[in-house]
Amino acid sequence: MRTHQLVLHWIESRLSEGQLTVGGRLPAERTLAEQLRVSRTSVREAIRILEAMGVVRAGVGSGPEAGTVVISDPTAALGSALRLHVATQHLPVADIVETRVLLESWAVAKASPDAPELEEAATLLDGMARQDLGVSDFLALDVRFHLALADAAGNAVVSAMMGSLRESIQGYAAQLTANLPDWEATASRLRVEHHEILAAVRNDDGARAAKLVAAHIEGYYKEAGLGSGHTEQGRP
Numbered sequence: 001m002r003t004h005q006l007v008l009h010w011i012e013s014r015l016s017e018g019q020l021t022v023g024g025r026l027p028a029e030r031t032l033a034e035q036l037r038v039s040r041t042s043v044r045e046a047i048r049i050l051e052a053m054g055v056v057r058a059g060v061g062s063g064p065e066a067g068t069v070v071i072s073d074p075t076a077a078l079g080s081a082l083r084l085h086v087a088t089q090h091l092p093v094a095d096i097v098e099t100r101v102l103l104e105s106w107a108v109a110k111a112s113p114d115a116p117e118l119e120e121a122a123t124l125l126d127g128m129a130r131q132d133l134g135v136s137d138f139l140a141l142d143v144r145f146h147l148a149l150a151d152a153a154g155n156a157v158v159s160a161m162m163g164s165l166r167e168s169i170q171g172y173a174a175q176l177t178a179n180l181p182d183w184e185a186t187a188s189r190l191r192v193e194h195h196e197i198l199a200a201v202r203n204d205d206g207a208r209a210a211k212l213v214a215a216h217i218e219g220y221y222k223e224a225g226l227g228s229g230h231t232e233q234g235r236p
């Protein structure tokens with residue numbers, strides 16, 4: 001085992017045993033290095049890795065606010081990892097679309113009609129109603145609307161996964177606009193579909209909401225000339 005992995009292993013076991021919790025601080029770099037008999041460079045390397053994973057925030061300076069703090073930010077790390085892997089072309093857009101359908105149709109079926117996140121979803125739709133909205137602003141609000149719907153299901157893991165897909169979704173949606181014959185027509189259709197999805201969730205009609213959100217996600221993809229053969233028409 002490389003020495004920085006020793007440090008990672010030590011921190012992971014402290015976390016899983018509950019001796020380190022969110023908001024807690026890691027021992028000082030020198031203390032940790034002495035305790036584990038590794039170099040301070042190895043401790044720093046381990047902390048950099050944990051920082052990139054959204055598990056700690058490295059501290060600077062001295063005093064009570066100094067030190068490396070345990071945090072929990074899964075979406076930041078998953079999001080940048082997914083974005084990079086989409087960029088390598090090894091995560092096909094078709095698979096992101098299918099994953100969205102999987103997560104989002106489950107989420108809208110599960111969402112409570114009284115979930116406070118639905119208020120935010122409605123506010124986002126008001127923002128998208130503006131006719132002078134640019135394409136990228138529209139798509140940014142669009143993805144936030146979908147995240148709010150997913151949050152309404154109240155499942156922290158699904159929310160984190162959707163949050164991590166955020167940039168990938170916005171990225172492919174923006175790329176596909178070039179393939180659309182008429183953006184304004186598409187935007188009008190998307191607006192109507194969003195209202196229908198939200199109305200179904202509010203009416204506690206989870207089955208209808210699930211069907212609508214799947215058709216909405218796949219419809220955009222198909223309209224851009226993609227997805228033939230990969231996603232079957234009329235699939236429940």
Ligand SMILES: [Zn+2]
Pocket residue numbers: 142143146190194216
């Ligand atoms: Zn949408």
